[in-house]
Amino acid sequence: MKLAMIGFGQAGGKIVDKFLEYDDRTGSGIVRSAVAVNTAKADLLGLERVPEENRVLIGQTRVKGHGVGADNELGAEIAEEDIDEVQSVIDNIPVHEIDAFLIIAGLGGGTGSGGSPVLAKHLKRIYTEPVYGLGILPSSDEGGIYTLNAARSFQTFVREVDNLLVFDNDAWRKTGESMESGYEEINDEIVKRFGILFGAGEVTGDSEVAESVVDSSEIVNTLASGGVSTVGYAAEQVTRESSGGLLSRFKSDGSDDNMDAANTTNRITSLVRKAALGRLTLPCEIDGAERALLVLSGPPTELNRKGIERGRKWLEEQTGSMEVRGGDYPVSDSSYVASVILLSGVHNVPRIKELQQVAIEAQENIDEIRAESEENLEQLVEDDEDELDPLF
Numbered sequence: 389m390k391l392a393m394i395g396f397g398q399a400g401g402k403i404v405d406k407f408l409e410y411d412d413r414t415g416s417g418i419v420r421s422a423v424a425v426n427t428a429k430a431d432l433l434g435l436e437r438v439p440e441e442n443r444v445l446i447g448q449t450r451v452k453g454h455g456v457g458a459d460n461e462l463g464a465e466i467a468e469e470d471i472d473e474v475q476s477v478i479d480n481i482p483v484h485e486i487d488a489f490l491i492i493a494g495l496g497g498g499t500g501s502g503g504s505p506v507l508a509k510h511l512k513r514i515y516t517e518p519v520y521g522l523g524i525l526p527s528s529d530e531g532g533i534y535t536l537n538a539a540r541s542f543q544t545f546v547r548e549v550d551n552l553l554v555f556d557n558d559a560w561r562k563t564g565e566s567m568e569s570g571y572e573e574i575n576d577e578i579v580k581r582f583g584i585l586f587g588a589g590e591v592t593g594d595s596e597v598a599e600s601v602v603d604s605s606e607i608v609n610t611l612a613s614g615g616v617s618t619v620g621y622a623a624e625q626v627t628r629e630s631s632g633g634l635l636s637r638f639k640s641d642g643s644d645d646n647m648d649a650a651n652t653t654n655r656i657t658s659l660v661r662k663a664a665l666g667r668l669t670l671p672c673e674i675d676g677a678e679r680a681l682l683v684l685s686g687p688p689t690e691l692n693r694k695g696i697e698r699g700r701k702w703l704e705e706q707t708g709s710m711e712v713r714g715g716d717y718p719v720s721d722s723s724y725v726a727s728v729i730l731l732s733g734v735h736n737v738p739r740i741k742e743l744q745q746v747a748i749e750a751q752e753n754i755d756e757i758r759a760e761s762e763e764n765l766e767q768l769v770e771d772d773e774d775e776l777d778p779l780f
């Protein structure tokens with residue numbers, strides 16, 4: 389499907405940049421327009437692919453291009469004040485050519501955390517196209533203020549978008565890695581999953597080789613349950629024969645077609661299980677998800693309807709949902725078969741409850757420290773017997 393992507397804040401901008409790189413590399417054509425919004429000038433200058441005319445610096449009078457320093461209330465205020473500047477860039481997007489808006493932001497900071505729900509509300513008021521969010525949760529070692537920001541932004545963002553896709557940095561962090569190289573890898577993982585998902589609805593031309601290509605309306609319908617979504621992924625390499633054909637690792641020695649078909653089916657069903665039961669972008673219980681979409685991507689010879697149908701049925705049983713869609717995304721020159729599962733409207737998410745608990749504690753702590761600090765300052769400044777008078 390074709391998206392207008394808007395990266396809000398540093399993380400958002402970097403991830404949009406990555407999607408543009410992915411589009412160039414794979415030719416998937418999902419980013420119809422790319423916009424980056426920030427209060428920090430340096431972050432906008434650091435982007436590589438978002439066109440310069442689509443980089444919007446907001447809040448110049450308030451923060452002079454230096455960012456909001458993780459103050460997401462200020463981030464939200466600035467976004468409201470300067471929404472016209474963002475809109476003037478969005479005015480250049482050929483909205484009739486897009487299937488949806490996707491606002492991407494890290495929810496732990498200030499600019500993206502505060503600004504993205506404001507932008508979502510604004511876009512929903514103006515356009516009929518769906519407005520989705522891709523919200524990145526901070527990792528738990530980032531500290532209380534980031535957790536508090538994320539918990540408050542999450543509540544607001546979910547309410548303002550048609551569906552909030554969530555990626556949890558905490559589930560993907562590796563120890564002993566610098567933040568930057570860590571993010572680089574994490575951003576690759578994000579783009580791979582969402583790239584396949586959204587790219588699936590963009591297949592044209594070659595569709596006769598595919599058995600049941602996913603259409604962008606199926607992605608939209610799956611996301612129409614609203615609420616919160618998570619994505620699972622699993623892939624397996626299929627090695628190329630010297631003749632140029634594909635030789636799967638499971639393939640038997642003989643050239644028995646039935647055997648090949650059975651192997652293809654088995655591989656698909658096993659990839660579906662791995663994707664659903666492995667690490668999700670937002671770890672959660674898949675039981676109770678309202679809707680799901682299964683996408684199998686890979687060379688057309690390695691995809692079959694039977695495998696996808698079995699995978700779909702299995703997902704129905706696991707989620708208890710009657711709305712599980714499935715289809716394929718043929719990529720002729722790929723040497724991987726990948727399964728991507730979108731679980732929409734998930735409810736049983738212990739991670740969110742934990743995030744909220746830590747956020748409440750952080751908020752209480754902050755209030756306590758503030759109250760104490762006022763008292764301490766008064767004790768320091770006032771003389772004990774109150775014999776001095778201030779100047780005015």
Ligand SMILES: Nc1nc2c(ncn2[C@@H]2O[C@H](COP(=O)(O)OP(=O)(O)OP(=O)(O)O)[C@@H](O)[C@H]2O)c(=O)[nH]1
Pocket residue numbers: 396397398399400402403427428431455456457458459493494495496497498499500501524525526527530534557571572574575
């Ligand atoms: N996955 C991922 N997460 C990131 C990246 N950069 C930052 N984050 C996360 O996003 C959160 C917000 O960071 P930024 O995007 O830098 O913040 P901002 O929206 O620019 O806001 P301010 O810097 O406070 O003005 C951080 O707490 C991290 O959890 C990135 O490149 N990838």
